[in-house]
Amino acid sequence: MLEDLNKKYDKLQKVYGDPNLDSIYNGGCINNPDICFVFMNPTAKNIAASKAWHGLKSPWLGTKNIWDLFYEVNLLDETIYQEIKNKKSKEWTEEFANKVYDNVKKHKCFITNLGKCTQIDARPLPDSVYQKYLKLLYKEITIIKPKVIILFGNQVSSIVLKQKIMVSTSRKKLYKKKINKEEYKFYSVYYPVGNGRFNIDKSIEDIKWIIENENIKKVGV
Numbered sequence: 001m002l003e004d005l006n007k008k009y010d011k012l013q014k015v016y017g018d019p020n021l022d023s024i025y026n027g028g029c030i031n032n033p034d035i036c037f038v039f040m041n042p043t044a045k046n047i048a049a050s051k052a053w054h055g056l057k058s059p060w061l062g063t064k065n066i067w068d069l070f071y072e073v074n075l076l077d078e079t080i081y082q083e084i085k086n087k088k089s090k091e092w093t094e095e096f097a098n099k100v101y102d103n104v105k106k107h108k109c110f111i112t113n114l115g116k117c118t119q120i121d122a123r124p125l126p127d128s129v130y131q132k133y134l135k136l137l138y139k140e141i142t143i144i145k146p147k148v149i150i151l152f153g154n155q156v157s158s159i160v161l162k163q164k165i166m167v168s169t170s171r172k173k174l175y176k177k178k179i180n181k182e183e184y185k186f187y188s189v190y191y192p193v194g195n196g197r198f199n200i201d202k203s204i205e206d207i208k209w210i211i212e213n214e215n216i217k218k219v220g221v
Helices: 001-017 065-072 078-086 093-108 127-144 154-161 194-213
Strands: 026-027 035-039 110-113 148-152 175-179 181-191
Touching: 001 127, 026 093, 035 127, 035 154, 065 078, 065 175, 065 194, 078 093, 110 127, 127 148, 127 154, 127 175, 148 154, 148 194, 154 175, 154 181
Parallel strands: 035 110, 035 148, 148 181
Antiparallel strands: 026 110, 175 181
16 A cells, blocks of 8 residues: 555655655555656645645645646646646645645546655755665555656656666657566656756657557546
8 A cells, every 4th residue: 555655755754854844755546547757856845745734745735837747738627727826835725735636636647756755945865865765666656557657857767767867868768667577668758847947848748749659548538
């Protein structure tokens, strides 16, 4: 069960994350999602990182920019997207977080980070920290069994695939990797937020291509 991993993430938070913040886990469709999205690690901008927050501890809660990507690739309903864009971070409620991730689930997506160690800011983490989470990410993957896994950025892609990956030369390239004797499909795309915001159009283009070429059926189609 995914919940069984959370205690391990919480222990690692005390070692590698900010002690005043909580781990951020994952969220969305947990039964054979079409796509599993793997980001880097959470920051204090996620409203759920606060110890006063008792709702979902899922990625990107209370933020705006990443939801542009999910909307543009048709993996988020317009009504939810507009609500997100019109809310300030402090206006997010635990109920609204559930509403957002119900929509993520509806679109058969699962969102997670390689590292669950929440930092106060977007400081770079060394490979050695992400390596501490790698087996746990593999466990997540074997539990949910996604059709396709999309890795964001060079660092995450290289660690997860255990080979040097440069997104610029790996766009729309399929990688296959066995985890616990099962083979999974991976793609590497540009990191679309923060310093990588200027690459979001490339991320959108590649994700649309992956959806099309992997015959992922859009909700309502």
